[in-house]
Amino acid sequence: MTRSVFGHTLWERRRAMVGWTLGGVALAAFLVVFYPTLRDGAAEFQQLLEQLPSGMLDAMGIDPATFVTAKGYVEAELYNLLGPVLVIIYAVQLGGAAAAKEEHDGTADLVFTLPISRASVLVQKVAAGAVLLALLVATFLVVLLAGDPLYGMGLRVVGIVGINVALYSLGVFFGSLAFAAAAWSGRKGLGAGLAGVVAMLSFLLDGFAQIVDWLGWADRITPFDWYLRGDPLSNGAGPWQLFLIGLALVLVAAGTVVFESRDIGVARNLPRLRFGRRRGTASTSSSSWMLGHVWSWSVWIRRRSLRWWIVSMAAFTSLILSVYPSVRDLGGDQFGQLIEAYPTELLAVFGITDPASALEGPGLVSSRIHGSIGLVAVLVLGIGFGARAIAGEERAGTIDLVLTGPVRRGRFVIDKAIGLVATVTVVVAAGILAPMLVGAPLVDLGVTAEGMIAGNLGMILLVVLYGSLALAAGAWTGRPGIATGIATVAAVAGHLVNGFGAFVDWLAPARRWSPFYWYAGPKNPLSQELGWQQPLLAAVALLLVVVAVVGLQRRDVGV
Amino acid sequence: MPPAIVAEGLTKYYGDTPGIIDLDLQVERGEVFGFLGANGAGKTTTIRTLLDLLHPTAGRARILGMDSHRDAVAIHARIGHIPGDVTMYEEMTGRELCRYFANLRGIDTGPEVERLAERLDLDLDRRIGAYSSGNRQKVAIVQAFMHRPELLILDEPSTGLDPLMQQEFYAMVREARDEGRTVFLSSHILPEVERVADRVGVVRASRLVAVETVEGLKAKARRHIQIVFSHRVDPGTFAAVDGVLEAHPSHDGHGVDLVVEGSLEGVMRVASGFGVENVISHEGDLEDAFLALYNDHDA
Incomplete structure (x- = not known):
């Protein structure tokens, strides 16, 4: 595998590749296995669907003729949200790394003084990323091709191939965007983050453009629209998916050209975001305070990206609140009936465990922010923080400097945990809670004060819990990649157990053990009560921090 | 070529x-x-x-x-x-x-x-x-x-x-x-x-x-050396030696601190008459070593 930059890039990622592939198989298989459950309760639901006004169905992306068919199921479960989320997260990581990992790792000066052009190095890295991404999408393809006859789904082979080609083209597009941004900046994190934000916003725009008049212009210009245009699950992939690939190629070419003219090792940055404070004067005293403790340092060192997190989350929250009136006015009773009759297994994956409440303000906002994309984003932040808190410093070698100072290991871990709490709290409070406090009365959202506290406090605690798990895994293994993997798998499992446990009898007992249940309760996070749930989340997080303390104290650092 | x-x-x-x-x-x-x-x-x-x-x-x-x-x-x-x-x-x-x-x-x-x-x-x-x-x-x-x-x-x-x-x-x-x-x-x-x-x-x-x-x-670089003798030696002895820019008594008494430009030959010849116990050469920092070069340039 060391014959070329291409081979070396694959070799470097071999472990993560196995993890992603197993995850892809598990997810797709899980969904296929549940198909018969859905089909058995379908007839009644379909009748109801057909009575609904077509405009509303369009808005929800529902075709009554196919919705309760295997096609509708697979589309809703795998290809509307979960599949794109996974594929895009993987793709933006790969794209950012292709352009800037060597610089990040400090190996760029060796590679780019070899007799290979910069363009050739980059193109080989992009090609390796494209192969790795294809492997993930191929797991969905293979599982569906195998499951289709086994479970009598009756999908067309051309459709199964087509939808996966489309999903791949969506991933390639956002991966290339991350690549271009990272090639321009020399920062892989900036590339992945920027592409992630664009993906999130375009997903929302695509969803809302069909419902909300003043967003109508956005209907046909989002990558998410192009991804499913032409109905690839029925007709196979077509020109729009090709168009996405074409855009991706343009982005890769642009990134490569920009990289040619860049100074290697000299990073560019996005403009700094500053909140109401002038340069100089005040910042000196505040940063000296921030540098006074390990925990505040951990926040301080992320100050630039945190500002972007807050601004992005606030924009996201505001957008959702601003479309709420349109969604509410559209639906009325019929919408409510529909939601109630919605095959509950479908909703489970989205974390909607109480369909009746899904149309109320709290339920609707939860289904976008507290139980869906918004939560995913904050979880990514928290797990990333936790995984790097100890293992990341170990990898960078800075842990030796800190631990040989007058800092006890236990104190070091606890400080990192406090930093995690502070980071998550700041993002949730400023990015979600603050816009909600302003916006909720304006749009008459109907969230109670208790729900507001329970939802946002619960979100902080849930993310801190999984962040603490990553922290503990990092403290025991010293490897940020493994820590991220463990916490991510645990979070996905907790989420699925909570969702499916609401409807599947044999999973019901397990549901009560899922942190997602403690967080969201029987309805949704913003309708949750204050009670034993929040202390329980905090207690488990605290327990995990203790595990982390013990882990770091027992281990040889740097081995 | x-x-x-x-x-x-x-x-x-x-x-x-x-x-x-x-x-x-x-x-x-x-x-x-x-x-x-x-x-x-x-x-x-x-x-x-x-x-x-x-x-x-x-x-x-x-x-x-x-x-x-x-x-x-x-x-x-x-x-x-x-x-x-x-x-x-x-x-x-x-x-x-x-x-x-x-x-x-x-x-x-x-x-x-x-x-x-x-x-x-x-x-x-x-x-x-x-x-x-x-x-x-x-x-x-x-x-x-x-x-x-x-x-x-x-x-x-x-x-x-x-x-x-x-x-x-x-x-x-x-x-x-x-x-x-x-x-x-x-x-x-x-x-x-x-x-x-x-x-x-x-x-x-x-x-x-x-x-x-x-x-x-080598001819231009300055170096700091310390010569330790078996008994007290007057630093003035070295002041007039070729290449010596400065000569002071060491803190511990039995030695002489010198700043020398170029060859040490003259210094060594004089020192050998006094029972040398040790010669310590300080690498000095770069600024100092190149003072001569820099001065040439600035002038």
């Missing part, structure tokens, strides 16, 4: 911060050229600009007769490079890394890698992440020398090596020169450069302030 390196007005700014300003320099084939300067003086910026890792703000450089930017790939095929800040793929072994880079160069360097590793006493079969920084530096040396390049561009190459290994490394540099190859090496340590280089360029505050032969440098 064109010179190994020609820089003409080479300038690199990072925004408003200067890296190197208006560098004119010529390095001939077959010489060892030492590029000397304190930390932050502009050595690494110069090297990275010559290697096309940075794009010059103004001016240009020709390496082996080719344009450093336009012909970068062709140049890279004929040079070896040790970066100033060595980090490598931690998951690979030293052998795997050398094989990878050899593959990317499209050549087989197997036997040469073995020979070099043996010479530097380097175990190639351990993970780079598990190497000490000295061993990591050895891997960097091996990958720079393994294809026997015409020109070696080395940024503080002896960092982290123990004295024995430093000797071995200097021997490798001299052998490369004896085979007609060219070595451009940066350093902040005067004795190191004295030991291996034919000529020396001194860079301070982003500007090349002097280019000297090592002999010329």
